Amino acid sequence: xxxxxxxxxxxxxxxxxxxxxxxxxxxxxxxxxxxxxxxxxxxxxxxxxxxxxxxxxxxxxxxxxxxxxxxxxxxxxxxxxxxxxxxxxxxxxxxxxxxxxxxxxxxxxxxxxxxxxxxxxxxxxxxxxxxxxxxxxxxxxxxxxxxxxxxxxxxxxxxxxxxxxxxxxxxxxxxxxxxxxxxxxxxxxxxxxxxxxxxxxxxxxxxxxxxxxxxxxxxxxxxxxxxxxxxxxxxxxxxxxxxxxxxxxxxxxxxxxxxxxxxxxxxxxxxxxxxxxxxxxxxxxxxxxxxxxxxxxxxxxxxxxxxxxxxxxxxxxxxxxxxxxxxxxxxxxxxxxxxxxxxxxxxxxxxxxxxxxxxxxxxxxxxxxxxxxxxxx
Amino acid sequence: xxxxxxxxxxxxxxxxxxxxxxxxxxxxxxxxxxxxxxxxxxxxxxxxxxxxxxxxxxxxxxxxxxxxxxxxxxxxxxxxxxxxxxxxxxxxxxxxxxxxxxxxxxxxxxxxxxxxxxxxxxxxxxxxxxxxxxxxxxxxxxxxxxxxxxxxxxxxxxxxxxxxxxxxxxxxxxxxxxxxxxxxxxxxxxxxxxxxxxxxxxxxxxxxxxxxxxxxxxxxxxxxxxxxxxxxxxxxxxxxxxxxxxxxxxxxxxxxxxxxxxxxxxxxxxxxxxxxxxxxxxxxxxxxxxxxxxxxxxxxxxxxxxxxxxxxxxxxxxxxxxxxxxxxxxxxxxxxxxxxxxxxxxxxxxxxxxxxxxxxxxxxxxxxxxxxxxxxxxxxxxxxxxxxxxxxxxxxxxxxxxxxxxxxxxxxxxxxxxxxxxxxxxxxxxxxxxxxxxx
Amino acid sequence: xxxxxxxxxxxxxxxxxxxxxxxxxxxxxxxxxxxxxxxxxxxxxxxxxxxxxxxxxxxxxxxxxxxxxxxxxxxxxxxxxxx
Numbered sequence: 001x002x003x004x005x006x007x008x009x010x011x012x013x014x015x016x017x018x019x020x021x022x023x024x025x026x027x028x029x030x031x032x033x034x035x036x037x038x039x040x041x042x043x044x045x046x047x048x049x050x051x052x053x054x055x056x057x058x059x060x061x062x063x064x065x066x067x068x069x070x071x072x073x074x075x076x077x078x079x080x081x082x083x084x085x086x087x088x089x090x091x092x093x094x095x096x097x098x099x100x101x102x103x104x105x106x107x108x109x110x111x112x113x114x115x116x117x118x119x120x121x122x123x124x125x126x127x128x129x130x131x132x133x134x135x136x137x138x139x140x141x142x143x144x145x146x147x148x149x150x151x152x153x154x155x156x157x158x159x160x161x162x163x164x165x166x167x168x169x170x171x172x173x174x175x176x177x178x179x180x181x182x183x184x185x186x187x188x189x190x191x192x193x194x195x196x197x198x199x200x201x202x203x204x205x206x207x208x209x210x211x212x213x214x215x216x217x218x219x220x221x222x223x224x225x226x227x228x229x230x231x232x233x234x235x236x237x238x239x240x241x242x243x244x245x246x247x248x249x250x251x252x253x254x255x256x257x258x259x260x261x262x263x264x265x266x267x268x269x270x271x272x273x274x275x276x277x278x279x280x281x282x283x284x285x286x287x288x289x290x291x292x293x294x295x296x297x298x299x300x301x302x303x304x305x306x307x308x309x310x311x312x313x314x315x316x317x318x319x320x321x322x323x324x325x326x327x328x329x330x331x332x333x334x335x336x337x338x339x340x341x342x343x344x345x346x347x348x349x350x351x352x353x354x355x356x357x358x359x360x361x362x363x364x365x366x367x368x369x370x371x372x373x374x375x376x377x
Numbered sequence: 378x379x380x381x382x383x384x385x386x387x388x389x390x391x392x393x394x395x396x397x398x399x400x401x402x403x404x405x406x407x408x409x410x411x412x413x414x415x416x417x418x419x420x421x422x423x424x425x426x427x428x429x430x431x432x433x434x435x436x437x438x439x440x441x442x443x444x445x446x447x448x449x450x451x452x453x454x455x456x457x458x459x460x461x462x463x464x465x466x467x468x469x470x471x472x473x474x475x476x477x478x479x480x481x482x483x484x485x486x487x488x489x490x491x492x493x494x495x496x497x498x499x500x501x502x503x504x505x506x507x508x509x510x511x512x513x514x515x516x517x518x519x520x521x522x523x524x525x526x527x528x529x530x531x532x533x534x535x536x537x538x539x540x541x542x543x544x545x546x547x548x549x550x551x552x553x554x555x556x557x558x559x560x561x562x563x564x565x566x567x568x569x570x571x572x573x574x575x576x577x578x579x580x581x582x583x584x585x586x587x588x589x590x591x592x593x594x595x596x597x598x599x600x601x602x603x604x605x606x607x608x609x610x611x612x613x614x615x616x617x618x619x620x621x622x623x624x625x626x627x628x629x630x631x632x633x634x635x636x637x638x639x640x641x642x643x644x645x646x647x648x649x650x651x652x653x654x655x656x657x658x659x660x661x662x663x664x665x666x667x668x669x670x671x672x673x674x675x676x677x678x679x680x681x682x683x684x685x686x687x688x689x690x691x692x693x694x695x696x697x698x699x700x701x702x703x704x705x706x707x708x709x710x711x712x713x714x715x716x717x718x719x720x721x722x723x724x725x726x727x728x729x730x731x732x733x734x735x736x737x738x739x740x741x742x743x744x745x746x747x748x749x750x751x752x753x754x755x756x757x758x759x760x761x762x763x764x765x766x767x768x769x770x771x772x773x774x775x776x777x778x779x780x781x782x783x784x785x786x787x788x789x790x791x792x793x794x795x796x797x798x799x800x801x802x803x804x805x806x807x808x809x810x811x812x813x814x815x816x
Numbered sequence: 817x818x819x820x821x822x823x824x825x826x827x828x829x830x831x832x833x834x835x836x837x838x839x840x841x842x843x844x845x846x847x848x849x850x851x852x853x854x855x856x857x858x859x860x861x862x863x864x865x866x867x868x869x870x871x872x873x874x875x876x877x878x879x880x881x882x883x884x885x886x887x888x889x890x891x892x893x894x895x896x897x898x899x
Contacts, residue, residue: 037754044757080758128811149757168754222765222792222880226812258854276787278466282799289796294810296796299880301765303787303798421866422885428865435818435835459885461866476886494867506848506860513864517884521836522843606858607848636867737862737870740854765869765880770862792869792880 004190005031005165007352008181009330010172010205011197012036013043014148015337017155018345019195019330024162026349031191032164033181035171038156039149042199045216045306046148046338047254047264049231051088052140053336054107055238058315058363063336064111065359066343070144073342080150082257088143089118089127089230090237091134091291097235098135105138114141129227131293145231145254148338155341172198175205179326193352195328196321200307202331206321210369211332213307215271216264217281222299223259230255234291240267241335242314247271249284251291260301263288265335269310276303310334311369318347318364328352329366387480391417391455393691394471394484396462396639399427400677401669402490403445404684405691409488410452412692417482418449419460419473421791425449427492428512429677432519445681464788464798465643469664472800474793479800486664486691489640489652490684493670495533495630496773498721499735499743500728501601503629507608511541511628518548525549527625530611532556532599534719535632536581536676542591545628553622556597556613558631559719564595567718574711576678600728602627632719634773635671641786650776657690657698658683666691675712682708726778735778736771738764743778752781765792823892838883838894839864839871850883851897873897 007023009016012034024030034040050070052063070083077083092098101117108115116139118126123137156166171184180190196202196209203209231254240250252264266284271277281303289296311317311332321327328351330344347364350357362368393409395402398420410416425446426433433442449456460473460480471487473480495510497503509517511531518524529550531542534557542552557564571578597615602608612621637645640652645660645667647653652667654660660667668687669680682705689698729735731744741761749755752762752775761775762768762783767790772783789798818833823841830845839861842850849858850871861871866885874895875881883894 037749037751037757039757040753153758219795219798220763221795224812224879227810278464278788285795285799296801297794297810297878299765299792300789300795300798301767301792302763303789423887494863494865497862497868504853504857504859506850506858509861510863510865513862513884515864517837517840517861517864520887521832521840523840607860734853737853737859737868740857765872766867770868 003029004192005029006192007031007195008033008189008191008193009195009197010034010175010181011041011199012038012152012156012166012168013041013197013199013337014039014046014152014155014341015199015330015333015344016195016197017152017159018341019197019348020159020164020166021155021162022345022349023352024159024164026353028352030159030164031189032156032159032166033170033172034168035184037168038166039152041201042306042308042337043148043152045218045304047218047252047262048146048148048151048338049088049254050144050146050339051231051336052108052113052143054104055242055314059336060111061359062316062340062343062364064113066340067142069342069346070339071142074144077146077151077154080147081154082147082150083144084146084257085142085144086255087230088140089137089232090140090235091123091130091137091232092235093134095135100235101136101138108140115139116141127228127230127232129292129294130232131291134291139230143231145256146338147256151338155345172205175327177324177326193326193328195330195348197330199309199331199333199337202309202329206323206327206329209317209329209331210312211309211317212269213272214310214334215266215268215305215307216335217266217276217284217303217305219263219281219285219300219303221261221263222301224261224298225259227261227298228253228255228292232291234287237265240265243267244269247280249280249287251287253288253292261298272307274305276305308334308337313369316340316344316364317366317369318344319351319361319366321366322370387478388483389417389455389480390483391415392484393417393486393488393688394482395419395488395490396471397427397490397492397669398425398456399490399492399669399680400430400445401492401680401684401687402427402488403449404681405488405490405666405668405688406454407445407448407452408685408688409692410454412689412694414692416452416454417457418454419457419462419482421459421461423458425456425458428516431516436519441677461791461793462639463790463793466788466800472797474791474797479797481800486666487643488687488691489665489667489671490669490680491636491639491671493633493635493674494769496632496634496777497629497770498631498725498728498777499733499774500599501730501733502603502608504734504737505602505604505608506606507604507625508602508627508629510630511537512630514626514628515541515544518545518550524626526551528553528623529626529628530554530556530599530613530622530624531628532597532611532613533630533632534558534721535630536715537630539581539585541628546591552591553624554613555591555593556599557593557595558598558722558725559595561595563718567714570714574707577711598725598728599627599629631721631725633670633674635674637671638769638786638790640665640667640671641784642788642790647784656702657695658687659690673709673712674716675708676715679705679708679712721777729778735774736761736764738766738771741771746775747779752783753785755781767792821888821890823888823890823894825894826896832888834888836888838873838875838886838888838892841888842873842883842894842896847896849896
């Protein structure tokens, strides 16, 4: 790139990639930097679940908007992205959870989503390997799954086609308040705007950012085609996602096009290492076996971990930072980064280009956390 | 480690845990048990002997193997066959999976004797049924694989090729050719140097005598394997010549890759791809030792003396361990000569064409992998190394082809039942599992 | 001492001895294709020592068993993925 880029994006994960694609397609000169490879950070530990969440109006708005954008992209996605519209099945283990199913059904239907309530027998038919005494579930038909590193790769390819430059293996040491970045080797790169899309590492570049690392575990099995058909999630998932004080697990399983199954999920704060934690892995798998009793005899090929970027109010930070209007943020997506990456990219590009946004951007504004003393998480 | 509600299916406490029952593991276990220690030995296969002494338990052919196996059985060490070690969830505890259960073994000293596997260099047609590793076909021939009357081409590198040729011939195979990639000059230098190791010289001469009549060509290697759904012919090259041989089997292995995954899992440091050990065979992790091929490919005699030193050191008998060190030094000279003589020539990096599959588990061709510059990126984006072999085959090939290092290991070190990951025993009932298509 | 053992391979009986590995029994039965690759190519054993996982077959209903490391037992039912 001979001229100064309009935008430097730090982070070539799926969020950075989506921002790069949108900004480049908007005609901006984009440079993406990552100290590792494309999609090698949090993205590599993402489950790849494209899901509409209803835990808050703002969460619903961003996830449903993003899911719609993914649907539009779907026909262009190459085979290695493994996009599969298998749908989500939220499962209820007892009467209170079934009541939650009905609440979700009403919520989604009122907003135009296609959903279906399943009773016990219908659930058994839909997923024969689930334990038989589950009360029922909610099928969200248009949710989908994909393989995150390849999706990030695809988005960056779109960005490159529109003129963006991507440099991997480049460490960014700090951001320049006037726009630009200082690299690990001391080189200074100037730009109109810098976007911090460094996920769990974003506070290193923007000190004081209310983003905490939240560790998760995953296990992938060998190929057992037909063992499950939907992404299956227990209704307790949200409780786990919202728990702040303790380590938590929640059952979550995804069928891949390869016939393998991806199993999650766990959440831990203050566990910054990448090593597998045997006790929490055990808890996570035991939880999974409670829902899928015959899962324990299938083969696990790999276990790995990753860190999500968690904010105090569960919503991402999208927009200009409080410190400088030359430093923007696209981070803090916790467990919804894959889903909301494309919505984030579009919102960011709209805000930068001062175009009207398709959903209100205020709920994700970094300024919201600067007021009210939430700055230090 | 495990929640209070569940205990692992089988718990054991030992003084010394040995992983691997090849020469190094057998020797280590013997001396430690004879010193009065409570010893357990694990091996993934149903037999003792590892690779080089495979089949010796059922069909004795080598005196040294017989003596050591007999000695192990008398030593009092506990033997766990078909036990694959895969995770160390808490300090000093190793989990191993057997066909029906999970073992949890707590140890004071741990000795890794995990041996080595063959290096497979991809070339067009290498994935055809009928193309196998030399050690692999030889081992399975000892376990009933029919090779009588079958035409076999033996290729690759190393003294193993001769041993395998002799072995296959003993099982009735017709070995058409031995194609050794190293140069005649290097081989002669190695052979001449064997006077320092009379045992090896005698062994070599003995093997050579048994395989008289089989053409042995240096500077020679396969470039292509072909056939309709199974191997039918191999094309080889030597200098300016290229020719095709009709055959039933091609056994092709380019020396050995040390099995360092379990030591890596426990945090042992490596030096140039092998486990770093001190004079007592102790690794960089306290109370964890390593002996044999994972510390450097050196053959059975080297493994035996290293195993003995590790076992003696683990048992606290340092004086006796020291007494073996000059013998070990001699074998280390042999080891250095061996690896120099059979170093792989750069030509072999060009055998794989752009669409030659490099990752067999995931069908990833060379050109897809080459567009990356490191293993992790290639793995994330092409899925190479994400299959059941956990990158053992393709990772070693990628190391040779592209120079990529790949030292990141997470549990499980082998694919295991999910229940085993949490130390629980499970039974298999195929009728309880539905694999119906989506309704 | 090795005993005579009868296993079934893809529904057909195969007579072997108890010190025979399943991979060898399959070859004795005339099979060289043990499984298909992702793109459907025929694959058989490569390493013979439990490392490459190319020799996997279904044994007694359980998939992904390494046939090179499994000894034949009476009544064992083996299926390759071609069946």
